[in-house]
Amino acid sequence: MPEVTNPFREASSYSKNAITAYKILTPISWLVLVITSIYYAFEAPHEGKYHRRTIWSQNSHHHTPFALNRIIVSIYWVVLYILQVPYLASLFQTDNASVTLTTALNLAPWFISNNLLLFGFIHLWCRSYFWWALLLVVINFIQLTMAYFRYSPKLSGDSRPAILTHFGVLAGPLAWSFVALYWDGAAAVHAHHFAARVVANIFIWTWAVYGGFYLIVFKDWAMGFCLSVLTAALGVSQFLTVIVAVQWIEAFTIMALLFVATVGVAAPGVFGKDVKRGGVVSEDRERAPLLAGGESV
Template sequence: MPEETNGERVSRGVHSLNPFSKRDEFSRNNVLGLQIATLITYIIFLVNTIYYDANSPSEGHYHKHSIWGQNSHHGHSPFAQSSIITSIYWLILLLLQIVYIYFLASNNTTYVTAAANVGAHFIASNLLLFGFVHLWTRSHFVLAELLIIINFFNLSFAYFRHSTTPRLIHIGVVSGPLAWNFVALYWVGAVMVHAHGLAARIVANIFIWGILAYGLFFLAAYKDYTIGFALSVLAFSTGLGNFRSGVVQLQWIFAFTIGGLLFILSLAVGIPGLLGRDPFPRGQIVSEDRERAPLLADE
């Protein structure tokens, strides 16, 4: 067996120090560090979100609102959300993230490795969303949008590098948050540019179809109905948030149409796969290679 060169040693050392690198196994200390950081950032984000869900910031003199107070204050935004639907959506995600934390602490090496591989992305997401909530509630919309963009890339990298993660981990830590981050790009962006007029509404009527295109990509390329259903729910939330919108009355109609289409297509992809009768042969869009498998392990 050839000896390892200095370059290979350096590369291996950098790889081991990179918290976002994909590994086949993790040391006990690595896992312990991830467990501690994961739990701390999860609690910080959870407590912060619960507080600002009902309260507005107390310091400063700028326009301050709670999370949903801010949404209501800018209720004429073409991407305003339904506080009820999106809150239920996040409640489910937060519960699934508890399941993720359990897997990270389990005795099953397969689950621990899968959970640990997305751990750094999950920790980064918690910290970025923690910052987002503080900026959003204080009306710093440009910076809030910047953090949403950074987290969108963070979660996208997690998705494409770990698309075969076991389903319960995948939904709570990757596909569910990624779907919300994509819709939040529109939600926060529309508030940031004060998209209230006729021209902004017309542009929004076009941009909203990006939600459908984004969902179709994952349904076709990865056969991932989890992100399809997630985007469907968030499209319905956008529809309800714009149900009584003025100026141009098409936004809520388009949103409900997109939500319905994604829901039906996600059913078409998901049910046959769960029954073991997948009508869409693997490899038509992506390789059969396990690292690029169109959907996830069912474990």
């Protein structure tokens, strides 16, 4: 069976054993990540070779040009965890042949991997193993990108379950993994000096390019919104600590650009309907853009 030989392979049907396994493993991996993130948000590790701090104590201690605001990011993750609950519930449908269940099962290996990689990242981040943590972030970014390209078109449409699944399982985690590359990477290279801030002032514009790619090619307002929120977290953090720098100005500028573009893509009748989707999937797949009224291209 495809799900046995390669769990990341797309399957049209699943055996009862595979369905049962995913019904057990998927919620457990989610619960482990939720508990771990809450615990280490308030409690530092009690073992480890290097400095041990909570998630946000590390963020404050290593206040790089990509340090984030703890309140905004915490709210981001609380909302993301809540949005993932409907996806978990979709795994427990009684109709084993339903398209919704099959899609949920196809996403399960990617979702579990994301949870486990984030679980490992939190442990490494709090114990100051920044380079190892960065490796997990890179792996997670790659696997989430692959999942996005494969399944985002299948979750297109205006149905609430599809929107919530896309937001909670694909767009939200992928946007975070992109931001975490800079967050952890800056801490790993000890980017505290003036030269590092100059470089950061240039690299922050890749956030606008990355978000613009998904807004233009996929017309994905969910990615645009997630990235605008995380960019706001960067801007607030930099403004409250390094007012004389320009990083917060650029962050708020990028946030505004992403947010305005997101509203334009999400709102019916605005320029979002005129943007063509990229050919990242085969022609025989449905490639209707997110919230575009179900039209195909």
